Amino acid sequence: MTGPLAGREPGVSLLPADAYTDPAVFAAEQSAIFENRWVWAGYTHWVAEPGSSRPVTVAGRPLLITRDPAGQIHVFHNICRHRGMVLSEEPSTRKRLRCPYHYWTYDLDGGLCGTPYWDRRKGSAPDDATKDALGLIPVTHAEWAGMVLVALGEPVRPLDETLAPLRQRWAPVDLDRLHLAAEDRYEIAANWKLVVENFLDFYHLPFVHPQVGPAAAALDIDDVVLAEDILGGCYPRGAAGKASKTETPLPAFGDVPAALRDRQDIFCLFPNALLFLEADWFQVIAFEPVTPERTVEHMAIFVDRSAAGPEFSDARKALSTVLFEVNDQDVPILERLQRGRRSPAADRNHLLPSWDQITARFQTLVASAMEGHR
Known part of the structure; x- marks a missing residue:
């Protein structure tokens, strides 16, 4: 299939059978569709209480939905900024997130707040500029109708424009x-x-x-x-x-x-x-x-x-x-x-x-x- 409808007879399904079974097609869809549109990532009630978080996956990417102590929802790439380990694998009500590898710790607003033995000395820490630069990487997101929607790349159109007909x-x-x-x-x-x-x-x-x-x-x-x-x-x-x-x-x-x-x-x-x-x-x-x-x-x-x-x-x-x-x-x-x-x-x-x-x-x-x- 070299074009969207190439080779399809009138009335015949517009997608070939292997579009539903082929791993290569599936991988291409993750990139072409799920990384280029606003997509559902979770529900707001999954992080109903301030201080809660929940890992999710979108387009094969590990993400993390959090609600900080002030009640604001955030979405981040779910990886520690040190060595890229997945930070959280279960829903949590802990007020901070700690990487199990080297115990780097993050607030639920994404800020880096703990880096043990930063320069091999007990109690050492990065300077403020470095600390600010190494917070969790945010993902563009929005909340609507009880859902958390995210955009991993550049969506086809802005969310307000996308939702306008339903609204x-x-x-x-x-x-x-x-x-x-x-x-x-x-x-x-x-x-x-x-x-x-x-x-x-x-x-x-x-x-x-x-x-x-x-x-x-x-x-x-x-x-x-x-x-x-x-x-x-x-x-x-x-x-x-x-x-x-x-x-x-x-x-x-x-x-x-x-x-x-x-x-x-x-x-x-x-x-x-x-x-x-x-x-x-x-x-x-x-x-x-x-x-x-x-x-x-x-x-x-x-x-x-x-x-x-x-x-x-x-x-x-x-x-x-x-x-x-x-x-x-x-x-x-x-x-x-x-x-x-x-x-x-x-x-x-x-x-x-x-x-x-x-x-x-x-x-x-x-x-x-x-x-x-x-």
Whole structure:
């Protein structure tokens, strides 16, 4: 494949089967896609308390999310400035981070604060200029909708520009009111692109997830493309989530207009944040591509902060149960899709113009980003 769509017949999948299995393609994607866009790196609640930190990986790079004693979130390259050892491998609530190799120590704002026997004398330390120069190396980051987003390189566009279509569409929804209702981690034996494609595949819903409604409900979904890298669909009158309603309905995220109370939006924020939004709940399935055939999902379900009390515990549990059930049902589907990519016949997969328009757009986006990298 020398161009993004070279050699593909009309209707045939725009990405060849080996794009889902080849380690060389995977490595190129990490560079071409995950280092050149704003990508999900973690959740703000992972460092909920001042003095906490959590290691994460983006594009194969070890990073560290911290919240300093003043409550500010930082993201750093997770390596000691002395010999480059990974500094932290587990979530921590220690007020300082200490490298296990030579005990160099850092504050959670990245400042270097300890260098034992700097010049071979007890109590010696670098001068202030050297100390300042050897702090942890920061990573460009931002916080939005409970997520920590990072940019390892020069992103295609500024984050404000990237998020503007979602912020405009969701303006009536107060995403500052998010309260974590439930969270889980999934190990998926499948390529990251299949995770996204399955998320954007509304055709499978009545067959794999009958609890979200019959085929007629899937026919009610409108394809929506807000921007090149924000694509998905919308139930104008709601669908998934209805099965989770209880006698005590969950409150909405602020003053949501009645006309929007039944709408469900389903968007991929390319490349690795999959978002569901209804007036009273918000779900993120964010993921880390680990190998060509392994992806780790981090699924979080949020409700309005006014629904945090015990009077809403049954409603929160009912919502979480149905949403986790839907994701559980997708896991074996994804793994069978991945195994199918080992067949040469997978190069002839046929996209349907009546169902797969959004999948085709996603594949085109990937192929275009990869042009010149393969």
